[in-house]
Amino acid sequence: MGIPKLSETVKRLWNGWELRMVMLVSLFLQIFLILFGRRRKYTAGFWIGNLVWLAYLSADWVATFSLGILAQKIGDSETNCTNSNRGVIPAFWAPVLLVHLGGPDTITAYSMEDNELWLRHLLVLGSQVAVAFYAFTRSWWSEDPLLFVAIPIFVAGIIKYGERNWVLRSASSKQCRNEMNELSRKFEEFSNPDVFEMTDEPVVGEVGLSDIILEAKFLHEADLCFQMFRVLFADLVLGDSIHLATHIFQQKNAMEAFKLIEVEMGFMYDVLYTKLAKVRSSRVIFRATTFLCLVSALLAFSIGMTENNHAYLTAEITISYLLLYGAIVIEIYSVVLLLFSDWAMLWLTGQRKPLFNSVYRTICSSRFLNNDKRWESRMAQHNLIRFQLSKRKLTSISLKKLLGKLESISLRKLLGKLKSISLKKLLGKSNIQSLEDVGDDLKDLIFEHLLDKRRRYKLMMRSPDPGSNDLHAILSERGDQVIGREKCLGNFGWSVKLPDFNDSLLTWHIATDICYHDDVRKNGGGDAINIHPNCKMSIELSNYMVYLLVDYPFLLPRGIGNERYIQTCSAVNDDATLLERIVSDQHSSWDFGRTISKLQKSRRKVSVLCAGFKLAKSLQTLVRRDGWENQRKWEMISQVWVEMLTYAASHCGWKEHARTLTRGGELLTHVCLLMAHLGLSEQCLTTGF
Structure with a gap:
């Protein structure tokens, strides 16, 4: 008797909290990704990398799963709640899931292969918008008094999800190559090899770095070299214009040169794996629209709750507030990250105005504000002899103790097989x-x-x-x-x-x-x-x-x-x-x-x-x-x-080097880019040889 009753209780709990739980899980995954998604840029931590991987894969699946449940639940609410609004599911939950599918700014793609699959994401966009719209239209018959709250969230969700697909497409190999064909023409004006013989001051004037404050000069030099790096990444060839980067690096000491490379790597990471490089400048209008839509939806929902406080169950009201506040906080956090990133500092100092320069100096002098970390400057170690001896010693000692206490031959054979299985290997x-x-x-x-x-x-x-x-x-x-x-x-x-x-x-x-x-x-x-x-x-x-x-x-x-x-x-x-x-x-x-x-x-x-x-x-x-x-x-x-x-x-190919950026970057990649800027790359061959 106890087991059937327990089973019935669990079933009721699941039916009542199924949708609520998956909505909260979807919100939690978005918060986790925006907080930890960008840590891959400067750290090679095993647990962070694997947890971000798990959250990235789960986020889309949970949001899609939630949309399916939502459409079914709204349909059930039509027949079960014909005489009362209590128990009605808020109609704006469906477009909120579209906002989640748009993903946070800190991680658009987990790997480079995700960028190549932008067409698949575009198809998913169309299908998920259709499902969300289907769930929304069914809410018309559920007598939801706050149906209009879903409209601005729909706008925000379509913008966010569309922006994600646009960023993925922009980072795909084909699109990068098309953009770089145009960019490579930009450096033709620096193809005169006489640049190599210029002193520092004329070169600064030639490349437009005059009037840049000394503290920010390295950012603009890194951005200029980064444009060349993108040409190389697209497997195109730089001609005599490589003299420009060579000149810049030959004026640096080792610490300054590696610092420039770190900034470049950060730029490349943002282009390939985040939205930060794309949502700035002219795209800020979309970000402002998204933020205003979410804020207006929250205000409308708050006013609606004041006038119709019995429209929803307490659990739905609480979760609705969490979803709306969560979406707004994520948007604010994204803007803060962008404002204090190297991209913002590059734009700020590029204005060449005393006020902007003062703001830059204030940010750089503040440890709290200047939080755009780069490379950890660490390299992993693996000593063949010591590793093999320690592994052999560890397995032999532990297994001798275990096998000495066992009398069963079958168990001994089993343990003999298990000893060769490394937990590290199982965990990857x-x-x-x-x-x-x-x-x-x-x-x-x-x-x-x-x-x-x-x-x-x-x-x-x-x-x-x-x-x-x-x-x-x-x-x-x-x-x-x-x-x-x-x-x-x-x-x-x-x-x-x-x-x-x-x-x-x-x-x-x-x-x-x-x-x-x-x-x-x-x-x-x-x-x-x-x-x-x-x-x-x-x-x-x-x-x-x-x-x-x-x-x-x-x-x-x-x-x-x-x-x-x-x-x-x-x-x-x-x-x-x-x-x-x-x-x-x-x-x-x-x-x-x-x-x-x-x-x-x-x-x-x-x-x-x-x-x-x-x-x-x-x-x-x-x-x-x-x-x-x-x-x-x-x-x-x-x-x-x-x-x-x-x-x-x-x-090593540039795409292989780009893959290392998601693990904090490798010393080998920094050396490769430094060599390219010094003209020590077969993609930098000059004409005339």
């Missing part, structure tokens, strides 16, 4: 061991290396000179130029000229790691304090590149890197005891020769573990036999890693 979490700051020293190292490449590639030279201005050769350098400069090609050339770049990457990763542990061991007691700063940067870049290889191989040149990584991990497992002693940083003796001999006997012939140890031995020999200082060795290693980084950056 990447293999990040830690996050390291991209420090000023590393930025200096990268920027100076790129300037050196720029100097060797003399853009002004019209006569062919493969030794100094062969761009393709310069972009193909992946460590050989650094090693050749040190006259070590005979010893190390093989390690950077392997057929597959990923083999070279893993070989140098293992060698760098082993050299570090060997140096620490020689210091005595595992003291790493006296290790040269270039050693730290080498380790960080090495671990970062392997992280890309494991989690985002599409950012690296094509090859069999994933297979080679797996094979090398298996080799680490085979010789785990030996490697644990080597990387323990204890003052224990071990010999390169004996270690390499043992590794050569391993059955994992295709791994790069042995090659990494051979390279490490050769690098350590530079100090022991050839008289190098340890500092010089690590300077060369760090330069090799920077060259590998630039090689990978220049051999």
